[in-house]
Amino acid sequence: MMPPQTQKGDTQRLMFAFFAISGLDILNALESCNAQHRQDMIEWIYSLQIQPDDDEESWSRCGFMGSCTFKLQSKESREYQHSHIAMTYTALSSLIILGDDLSRVNRPAVIRGVRALQQPDGSFCAHLGGSENDMRFIFCAAVICYTLKDWSGMDMPLVEDFIKSSLSYEGAIAQGPGLEAHGGSTYCAIAALVLMGRLSIFSDEQLDRLRNWLLMRQVAGFQGRPNKPDDTCYSFWVGATLKLLDRYQFTDKKKNREFILSTQQNLTGGFSKWPDNTSDPLHTYFGLCGLSLMGEPGLKEIDCALNMSVDAAKRLEQIQTWDS
Amino acid sequence: MSETESSGDECVLKCKKPAFVLYRNREEWKDVVPIPQADVHNAVVAINYSEKFKDVYDYLRAVLAKQEKSERVLKLTEDALNLNPANYSVWQYRREILRCLKIDLRRELVFSAKMIHQHPKNYQVWYHRKAIVEMLGDPSAELELTKNDLEYDSKNYHAWQHRQWVVQTFGMFDGEMVLCDTMIEADIRNNSAWNHRFFVMSNTTGFTPQVVAAQVDYTLQQISKAIHNESAWNFLRGILCQTKDGISGNIKVNTFCENLIASNNISPQLLAFLVDINMALAKEDQQAREKVKELCMQLATDVDTIRHNYWNYLAQTV
Numbered sequence: 001m002m003p004p005q006t007q008k009g010d011t012q013r014l015m016f017a018f019f020a021i022s023g024l025d026i027l028n029a030l031e032s033c034n035a036q037h038r039q040d041m042i043e044w045i046y047s048l049q050i051q052p053d054d055d056e057e058s059w060s061r062c063g064f065m066g067s068c069t070f071k072l073q074s075k076e077s078r079e080y081q082h083s084h085i086a087m088t089y090t091a092l093s094s095l096i097i098l099g100d101d102l103s104r105v106n107r108p109a110v111i112r113g114v115r116a117l118q119q120p121d122g123s124f125c126a127h128l129g130g131s132e133n134d135m136r137f138i139f140c141a142a143v144i145c146y147t148l149k150d151w152s153g154m155d156m157p158l159v160e161d162f163i164k165s166s167l168s169y170e171g172a173i174a175q176g177p178g179l180e181a182h183g184g185s186t187y188c189a190i191a192a193l194v195l196m197g198r199l200s201i202f203s204d205e206q207l208d209r210l211r212n213w214l215l216m217r218q219v220a221g222f223q224g225r226p227n228k229p230d231d232t233c234y235s236f237w238v239g240a241t242l243k244l245l246d247r248y249q250f251t252d253k254k255k256n257r258e259f260i261l262s263t264q265q266n267l268t269g270g271f272s273k274w275p276d277n278t279s280d281p282l283h284t285y286f287g288l289c290g291l292s293l294m295g296e297p298g299l300k301e302i303d304c305a306l307n308m309s310v311d312a313a314k315r316l317e318q319i320q321t322w323d324s
Numbered sequence: 325m326s327e328t329e330s331s332g333d334e335c336v337l338k339c340k341k342p343a344f345v346l347y348r349n350r351e352e353w354k355d356v357v358p359i360p361q362a363d364v365h366n367a368v369v370a371i372n373y374s375e376k377f378k379d380v381y382d383y384l385r386a387v388l389a390k391q392e393k394s395e396r397v398l399k400l401t402e403d404a405l406n407l408n409p410a411n412y413s414v415w416q417y418r419r420e421i422l423r424c425l426k427i428d429l430r431r432e433l434v435f436s437a438k439m440i441h442q443h444p445k446n447y448q449v450w451y452h453r454k455a456i457v458e459m460l461g462d463p464s465a466e467l468e469l470t471k472n473d474l475e476y477d478s479k480n481y482h483a484w485q486h487r488q489w490v491v492q493t494f495g496m497f498d499g500e501m502v503l504c505d506t507m508i509e510a511d512i513r514n515n516s517a518w519n520h521r522f523f524v525m526s527n528t529t530g531f532t533p534q535v536v537a538a539q540v541d542y543t544l545q546q547i548s549k550a551i552h553n554e555s556a557w558n559f560l561r562g563i564l565c566q567t568k569d570g571i572s573g574n575i576k577v578n579t580f581c582e583n584l585i586a587s588n589n590i591s592p593q594l595l596a597f598l599v600d601i602n603m604a605l606a607k608e609d610q611q612a613r614e615k616v617k618e619l620c621m622q623l624a625t626d627v628d629t630i631r632h633n634y635w636n637y638l639a640q641t642v
Contacts, residue, residue: 007377008408047363132447132454170558215631
């Protein structure tokens with residue numbers, strides 16, 4: 001049971017679950033939850049899936065909700081029960097990590113739900129009720145399509161256009177056109193392109209400039225933008241992007257490791273953004289991921305584009321037996 | 325997540341507001357039967373909700389289920405959003421109510437400004453703001469709003485994003501370059517302000533030779549004040565790459581860099597910039613290739629040792 005202070009995360013419980021489940025997997029400690037408990041997690045995740053009904057329009061609401069806050073029976077309230085793309089992504093990934101075979105996922109419905117969120121500029125919104133649209137949700141869409149082996153969930157050329165026009169003068173990628181280059185959005189764009197098999201939209205020169213920008217982000221740990229303090233989660237966002245672009249070997253691992261460990265809390269074991277700060281699930285998870293990228297003993301290797309252990313990514317390959 | 329709720333008593337003492345009365349104890353809500361959350365057995369990441377949270381959301385579920393859109397529900401959504409401003413469905417419901425009751429949206433701008441002030445890094449509060457401004461078709465309060473927020477956190481991505489949306493959508497670029505000047509003056513290392521500068525140029529003057537020349541002068545002045553400031557160097561690189569001569573073809577810039585070297589005024593950013601200049605020439609120029617190697621060695625062994633592996637690698641591959 002999480003304390004009342006986490007109420008502000010009420011609609012993102014699935015994401016918290018993902019941080020815990022994938023985090024335990026990377027720690028090679030998923031077995032510390034017994035089989036029944038893991039099954040309970042699987043059932044809970046499936047309970048958040050939205051199925052289409054007789055109404056054609058209902059297909060575009062499909063996917064997963066982050067919580068059951070508004071899981072209601074009444075027909076009138078249906079339009080408030082739609083999937084959230086980040087929750088659909090973390091639901092699928094969590095299911096794979098837990099050993100589920102995705103057989104109860106309504107794949108065509110999930111894909112229709114994703115497609116409904118794409119905007120005319122190529123980006124994605126998070127949900128149908130009205131939300132911001134940016135690079136984060138392109139990543140979510142790409143992981144979902146890759147996982148379900150069905151790219152009809154996105155208009156790929158449109159996505160490519162959006163990513164290209166979000167390349168800033170600094171040489172890295174912003175949340176959208178004209179905005180400031182950022183380590184998080186750069187990860188989202190590059191990981192999505194890798195999953196799409198379309199990294200080639202950038203020239204060698206552009207990729208070299210990007211690699212340079214990414215390497216410059218190391219202070220001791222990594223920062224997300226020039227002249228910002230280093231922050232645990234960028235050890236993953238920037239680090240994983242460098243790995244995808246084959247330049248991670250040029251980072252200073254000793255300094256990075258020291259920084260990440262300096263943000264770990266003695267009492268809870270969790271990691272925080274900065275030293276002497278409050279730890280939280282996101283930074284704890286990405287702190288672990290950052291350590292894993294450096295080959296920290298006892299931690300599983302990570303698939304950088306999918307953001308899950310290589311073990312889990314291999315399991316995904318085994319269960320992807322359906323026709324695309 | 326770090327904010328904690330104060331109890332009703334504390335609230336009376338601190339903010340002199342009347343204590344919160346649970347909805348289930350309110351006479352005017354007696355007609356509504358609250359609906360508890362329907363989580364499955366053995367749910368994970370369950371939250372130990374406060375009494376107030378449970379009460380507010382139980383009533384919200386009840387009115388949402390029957391789609392009541394009224395003033396009292398509008399007030400209820402306010403309580404729900406104060407408890408969890410990230411609940412995007414509540415914001416959606418709230419917008420439906422505003423539309424349905426034809427509420428004066430200027431009133432909503434006041435509420436929205438308050439929420440942004442309290443939760444400046446929350447995505448939903450900013451999206452709601454954008455939605456209301458679109459509904460109103462009036463962006464006149466937005467420059468002031470974002471300026472105030474940037475005074476509090478000059479690098480808040482949300483505030484910059486909202487501001488860029490406003491000035492681009494409504495063509496309000498007039499004062500933007502002055503804002504950039506002021507913000508860079510206040511903090512020369514504010515990368516967001518430098519980015520905004522580039523954004524404004526792209527959307528207004530473009531990168532004509534005259535404009536670039538003036539901006540090069542400005543940027544070199546700023547670099548002289550802080551030669552380690554990557555933001556200014558990146559901006560310089562950015563505008564030069566918009567010209568036909570590229571990064572290596574600006575005599576003023578080249579001379580400026582040479583002078584810094586000659587006066588032993590060295591920074592990793594300066595040397596990295598010179599690496600880029602010489603890299604651009606390296607294909608046809610043996611001397612430039614040698615220069616790249618020399619600079620990389622200096623960076624690796626002395627000036628930027630944290631990246632020594634990278635600089636050594638570049639030196640080998642040139």
